[in-house]
Amino acid sequence: MIDFYFDFISPYGYFAAMKIDGLAKKFDRKVEWHPMLLGVSVMNVMGLKPLMETPLKKDYLIQDIPRLAALYNIPFSYPKHGMPKPLPPARAFCWVKEMLPERAGEFAKAVYRAQWQDGLDISQPQVLAKLVEEVGLNGEALKEALETETLRRSLSEKVDASINRGVFGSPTYMVDGNMIWGGDRMWMLEHWLSKGKWDSNHQKY
Amino acid sequence: MIDFYFDFISPYGYFAAMKIDGLAKKFDRKVEWHPMLLGVSVMNVMGLKPLMETPLKKDYLIQDIPRLAALYNIPFSYPKHGMPKPLPPARAFCWVKEMLPERAGEFAKAVYRAQWQDGLDISQPQVLAKLVEEVGLNGEALKEALETETLRRSLSEKVDASINRGVFGSPTYMVDGNMIWGGDRMWMLEHWLSKGKWDSNHQKY
Numbered sequence: 001m002i003d004f005y006f007d008f009i010s011p012y013g014y015f016a017a018m019k020i021d022g023l024a025k026k027f028d029r030k031v032e033w034h035p036m037l038l039g040v041s042v043m044n045v046m047g048l049k050p051l052m053e054t055p056l057k058k059d060y061l062i063q064d065i066p067r068l069a070a071l072y073n074i075p076f077s078y079p080k081h082g083m084p085k086p087l088p089p090a091r092a093f094c095w096v097k098e099m100l101p102e103r104a105g106e107f108a109k110a111v112y113r114a115q116w117q118d119g120l121d122i123s124q125p126q127v128l129a130k131l132v133e134e135v136g137l138n139g140e141a142l143k144e145a146l147e148t149e150t151l152r153r154s155l156s157e158k159v160d161a162s163i164n165r166g167v168f169g170s171p172t173y174m175v176d177g178n179m180i181w182g183g184d185r186m187w188m189l190e191h192w193l194s195k196g197k198w199d200s201n202h203q204k205y
Numbered sequence: 206m207i208d209f210y211f212d213f214i215s216p217y218g219y220f221a222a223m224k225i226d227g228l229a230k231k232f233d234r235k236v237e238w239h240p241m242l243l244g245v246s247v248m249n250v251m252g253l254k255p256l257m258e259t260p261l262k263k264d265y266l267i268q269d270i271p272r273l274a275a276l277y278n279i280p281f282s283y284p285k286h287g288m289p290k291p292l293p294p295a296r297a298f299c300w301v302k303e304m305l306p307e308r309a310g311e312f313a314k315a316v317y318r319a320q321w322q323d324g325l326d327i328s329q330p331q332v333l334a335k336l337v338e339e340v341g342l343n344g345e346a347l348k349e350a351l352e353t354e355t356l357r358r359s360l361s362e363k364v365d366a367s368i369n370r371g372v373f374g375s376p377t378y379m380v381d382g383n384m385i386w387g388g389d390r391m392w393m394l395e396h397w398l399s400k401g402k403w404d405s406n407h408q409k410y
Contacts (some may be wrong), residue, residue, distance in 0.1 A: 022410035046259050054251050056373035060386060067383075070403040071396065168261035178272075181265060186408070187392050191276065198275040203391070205227035 002029050002189075003174035005036045005162055006108065008089040008122060010170035011065045011076070012183030014112045017171070018074050019186060021105060027193040029175075033097070033105045035090040035155060036162040038170055045163055068183060075117045084115060085123035087155070088146060092128040094154045095145050096137060103135045110134060207234050207394075208379035210241045210367055211313065213294040213327060215375035216270045216281070217388030219317045222376070223279050224391060226310060232398040234380075238302070238310045240295040240360060241367040243375055250368055273388060280322045289320060290328035292360070293351060297333040299359045300350050301342060308340045315339060 004020050006013035024031045042048050052058050069076035089111050097104040110131050114120040120127050125146055129139030145151045165174070169181040173189045176196075180189050191202055209225050211218035229236045247253050257263050274281035294316050302309040315336050319325040325332050330351055334344030350356050370379070374386040378394045381401075385394050396407055 019408060019410060026410050041261060046261055048253055048259065054253065056246060056251055056368070056371055059371055060373070060384060063384060067403040071393070071405070071407040073404070073408070163261070166261055166264055168265065179265060179268060182389070184387070184393065185389060188276070188389065190410075198272040199278070200276070202276040203224060203278070205224060205231050205395075 001175075002031050003034055004031050004105075005034045005167045005170065005172040005174070007036055007038045007086055007170040008093075008108075008111055008115060009083055009086045010038060010183075011116060012068070013170035014076075014116045015068055015072050015074055015183040016173075016186060017109055017112045019072060020171075020173075021109075023186060023190060023193070026190075029193065031105055033093075033108050034162060034167075035093050035158050036167050036170060036172070037086055037090060037155075037159050039086060040159050041163060041168040046168060077117065077119060079115060079119050079121070081119070081121045084121055087123075088125065089115075089122045089128060090159075091146055091151050091155045092132065092142055094158060095142055095151055096132055096135065098154070099137055100135060107131065107135050206380075207236050208239055209236050209310075210239045210372045210375065210377040210379070212241055212243045212291055212375040213298075213313075213316055213320060214288055214291045215243060215388075216321060217273070218375035219281075219321045220273055220277050220279055220388040221378075221391060222314055222317045224277060225376075225378075226314075228391060228395060228398070231395075234398065236310055238298075238313050239367060239372075240298050240363055241372050241375060241377070242291055242295060242360075242364050244291060245364050246368060246373040251373060282322065282324060284320060284324050284326070286324070286326045289326055292328075293330060293333060294320075294327045295364075296351055296356050296360045297337065297347060299363060300347055300356055301337055301340065303359070304342055305340060312336065312340050 002024050006017055020031050042050065051061055066076060093104065093108055093111065096107040111122050114127060114131060115122045122128065125143045129142050132142045133139045166179060171183055173180045175189065175192055178192060207229050211222055225236050247255065256266055271281060298309065298313055301312040316327050319332060319336060320327045327333065330348045334347050337347045338344045371384060376388055378385045380394065380397060383397060
């Protein structure tokens with residue numbers, strides 16, 4: 001099992017989301033998808049600014065994100081409407097995971113593609129409703145659920161659990177007791193899945 | 206040419222320092238070593254806390270640093286005397302680079318090993334004096350230079366130049382107009398050196 005933590009607002013989470021199932025399958029592992037919120041981990045718990053409001057880091061990300069997309073061979077464009085609100089899609093994910101856990105990962109990938117490929121605003125309930133229908137669920141039922149305290153609490157509990165586990169970044173992989181952070185660290189996850197240990201002279205130079 | 210930016214207090218900088226010459230040589234490139242200061246970039250310019258004072262990130266680093274050392278097959282131990290002051294070794298590096306530029310990288314690696322392998326306090330002038338003697342320079346002359354405004358200004362100018370170039374983390378590689386940050390990103394530097402482009406389907410899953 002690989003526990004995969006992600007926030008829909010994270011382009012690095014998107015890159016990893018597009019690749020994680022393929023990587024897991026290569027090593028006969030299943031993926032469990034878990035929502036986390038950068039707004040909670042980075043701002044509330046760590047006391048840091050959002051990356052895109054951090055001098056120097058911001059310029060680096062603007063250079064880094066498109067080239068990582070190219071390296072991973074993943075279509076990518078910045079959303080024209082600006083960044084989505086993270087809560088509605090994360091709550092929709094919780095709802096799908098409760099209703100139809102075996103298709104939760106598929107739904108998460110559809111939401112990511114809607115945001116980072118198709119330029120849709122995934123904080124809009126009607127966009128999310130259409131996406132849940134594609135995995136066979138009722139879009140109107142989702143819209144109602146998005147207004148409920150139950151669903152708010154469901155996400156909130158999952159986010160608390162991610163913080164308790166030490167997750168702060170998107171994406172984060174947990175495998176066999178190892179926590180690995182970063183869309184640029186899939187090489188390290190693959191190394192673990194392949195070797196099951198760290199001391200194995202990974203580099204050839 | 207690969208421009209290699211590093212801070213001696215950074216274990217990730219140490220890992221990359223142990224590997225960068227070998228990687229560069231594999232692709233017939235030279236390395237130019239440049240000091241930077243995390244205290245200036247992270248704290249003054251970006252307005253962030255030191256990593257080891259950041260909740261969650263700190264626990265991750267404690268888990269991550271030894272396993273990256275193991276992966277890269279590099280001896281590593283935490284200094285018993287705590288973290289060194291970053292200015293004296295960075296100034297000593299500037300002095301060596303001025304006196305004997307062709308051995309500056311060798312000196313930087315010796316300082317890193319003294320800190321992260323041998324547990325010496327590299328902020329002590331006598332430790333630095335001994336290390337400059339190993340590259341054929343005069344230790345007493347270094348101790349005198351460490352007290353001068355000229356050497357203070359030399360480092361300060363180099364650090365300003367690193368910030369102007371957008372460097373915020375240690376290590377950072379600059380190659381053919383690309384900036385790559387991280388001791389965990391040598392795979393990406395190697396990809397560029399090998400292919401000279403990003404869109405080349407790096408991943409096999």
